[in-house]
Amino acid sequence: MSEPASRAHRRARTARPRRYLMCRPTHFEVSYSINPWMDPAKPVDAALAVAQWERLRALYGDLGHQVELIDPIPGLPDMVYAANGATVIDGKVLGARFRNAQRTAEGPAYLDWFRAAGHPTLHDPQHINEGEGDFLVTGSWILAGRGFRSAPEGHAEAQEFFGRPVIGLELTDPRYYHLDTALAVLDHDEVMYNPAAFTPGSLAVLRRLFPDAVLADPADAAVFGLNAVSDGRHVVLPEAATGLAAQLRARGFEPLGVDLSELLKGGGSVKCCTLELRAAAGPETTARP
């Protein structure tokens, strides 16, 4: 990044308190392979997975965010990737419908949690969508990944349900099979992404919508640096993504690196473990001075 550009982007950043849903990796293992990161022959340290996840959960608490928990279900090892369980905007819950049979039961399990929590507006989807794995919410749009998991029909269903414009983005690299492995929302309409993960047409769309985006190099992308969670100021991301951390710092964000090595063996990291619960806009959600 050139000097003038970095000066132009550096500004005071404001964190907004968030509500997240997470699922402890009590039953986490890699017993099947539905993405290139998963190798059932590679051992997973289950206790370490829980310890790493607990540190992430504690960090959110330290940052002033509220973390809700859904009970993990035996036999659903990928349930720890809570981002895939639903999409929640304005208090409205769009359930997930998974592409792979190994994860099908997670859709109803997450919807049950929302029903029990008393969410009045729920939609059980007709078409495949893997929740916030493929739906990322900016101030103006819902960015929606396709090519590997979520279906274009699922994008249309989300647009109709939420009444927000959905921008479809085609993913090309099987290592970055969900949108949240290739792009992260930093603040309002500010994002970072891995240009190599998108088709030329989708890349042109990203350039048009986000001309000032932070761009990840292949090394940062390969350690899942884009699988990050931002509250508008703090950006929690895999600690190995040092190049991205430096770029974020130059823009006034506060990058916070974490180690989720065990969960990476399932093809997920920070964002995959975190589903944001966005309440309907009201006095309690407006920014404080």
Ligand code: ARG
């Ligand atoms: N093993 C899981 C799968 O392949 C990982 C999901 C990661 N989650 C995410 N939001 N990218 O479906």
